[in-house]
Amino acid sequence: MGCVLGQHDETGKKEHAIYYLSKKFTDVETRYTMLERTCCALAWTAHRxxxxxxxxxxxxxxxxDPIKYIFEKPALTGRIARWQVMLLEYDITYVTQKAIKGSALADYLANQPVDDYKSMQCEFPEENIMVLFEEYDDGKWTLLFDGASNIMGHGIGVVLISPKEKFIPITARLCFDCTNNMAEYEACAMGVLGALESKAKVLEVYGDSAIVINQLNQEWETRDKKLIHYFTYIKELSLEFDKITFHHVPREDNQLVDALATLSSMFKMNQNDEIPSIKMESRDYPAYCHVMEEETDGKPWYHDIKHYLINREYPPxxxxxxxxxxxWLSASxxxxxxxxxxxxxxxxxxxCVDVNEAKEILQDIHDxxxxxxxxxxxxxxxxxxxxxxxxxxxxxxxxxxKKCYKCQIYADNIHAPPVPLNTLSVP
Structure with missing residues (x-):
């Protein structure tokens, strides 16, 4: 028996068409009639x-048509009843096969069955599984670092990622003269110290500086006198971990810490001041849409445009x-x-209409x-x-x-169940 699964979207709905995965019948199933073997193939395909x-x-x-045979058989045997219960949860429509070339692949699969077929237990699938949960590696931490040096100053940025995907950003401004490579080493050292303070034992370090990563991996030799002390210091800190690895990533994949480092390098602050927390949000519409939709001053949203077109005067x-x-806006x-x-x-x-007229138009057009x-x-x-x-x-x-009551009540029902269906009775 063979099966081919295809998908088409001619009527606006996603629909699937099945012919017959490759299955090798057991000794008992080979003695079924041709129609019963087709029903067995359909049940096996629906289960897979x-x-x-x-x-x-x-x-x-x-x-x-195996569907008609299964659901209209007057005397139900054990296997027919089991197939009937299994197929009740699917929306299957029978279509008569017309073109022989459409089933060429399915016929080939039927002639080349697999040998590692196991009997299908469909009564209580996966009955030994009691609970599903996401397993975390409690010892694995991730460190992203980057340094920035520009005309405004020097800054470093670090992001620590805990095993439970909790992000810990750390940033600092360097108030002494240093090169770009020194800033990269400063960022790496600050991140490793932060990981030690968080009691991390397994650490993966990622940075976009090729010279820092290759020197820490001892693939490149450290000859610059300004970097030798940084190299020795980080290697001493690395002995406190059970396992620490250094990896190089492209600059495009290190944008978060790059933004932190650039911000700290350009933001001037006093010695004892703390940088205020910054909240980032996303907007799906232009700013003027959020401002114009509420007429709090009693004037319509087009008042300034209309006043400018009539009097050629700007608002004070x-x-x-x-x-x-x-x-520019008044030109249209x-x-x-x-x-x-x-x-x-x-x-x-x-x-152009105001808010009150717009509400009446919406109500008249919709309901x-x-x-x-x-x-x-x-x-x-x-x-x-x-x-x-x-x-x-x-x-x-x-x-x-979205707020229309009738649209919510009389909308088409969603046929997909909220939870997977399980067979409650065994024939």
Whole structure:
């Protein structure tokens, strides 16, 4: 018996089609009828490809229909009942085989079965597994280091990574004259000391300085008098570890500590001052979208643009850069009879609306008299075709659809189970 698994996406859904993995029948299974052998092959294939077939619709392409035989057989034997229970969790659709060339690969697999086949125990799979957990190597720490020297000063940066993936950043500014290689050695020494303070016994050191890594690995000879003392000091610290290794990485893979070293080299501070904590976040939308969507001053988001187009006056107290941005932004707007319009890419004029009007438009388009509860992308395109515009149009459409009660209640059910299904009864 052979099986071929394929995937196609013609109707917008991910679907799988199976013919028949290579399986060698046992002595008992060879005495089955042709239809029962096909059913056995289908059950064996579904068991092996379970992780693929659970989340998709599967088309069974075969000469005969084993699904109809299994589910319409009046007298169920032990094996037929077992196959029936196993196939209940899959969405399998039978398709009649038409082209002979489509099954050439499956026929080849059927003629070349494997010899290491073991009998399938499908009643309680993996019954000996009680709990799954992620195992950590408690003794393995990772150290990333880098040094920076520029016209502003010298700085070093270190990141210690614990066995549980906890990142510990360390940075310092060097207030004495040193070369770039000396800064690299200073960073490595500070990181090794930090690892000793964290009671690490196994340490992997990564740096982008080829000369430092190769000298510490004793592949290159250390001849510079300024670096010999650093080399001796780090080697003495290395004796405190059970195992320590040094590895070279490209600069592209060492960006985090490179940023720390550059920051410490350019940031001037007093002797007893501490660098304040820096919080980094990501933004998915331009800054003006977050500012314009809330009309806290009672004016619409397009007030400054409209005022500039009518009176050619800038808002009071703005900078020259903001004036230039306002002129650039106003070039795509047009005022007619005290109504502001936005020129689209195809030169169609779209009426600009404020927050209150935008909420009414969203409600009417999505769930009004002619609303069809469409998704966010389609609703934003329909609003543009209707001739309306505001800055946060597409984002507001997506957020409105997510909060629609009817869309959540009457949406299509997700057929994939939240947890893997297990057979509860044995035929």
């Amino acid at each position: 490809l379970r992780q693929y077939m659970l989340c998709h619709t599967t088309y069974l392409i075969s000469k005969i 107290g703005i900078l020259e850069n903001e004036k230039r941005n306002l002129r 707007f047009f005022v007619n009879e005290n109504i502001l319009y936005k020129r689209n890419h195809d030169m169609v004029l779209l009426r 009004g008299s002619y609303g069809i509860h469409m998704n966010g992308h389609a609703m934003s395109r329909k609003i543009l075709r209707a001739g309306y515009y505001w800055l946060t149009l597409e984002k507001d459409c997506y957020n409105y659809v």
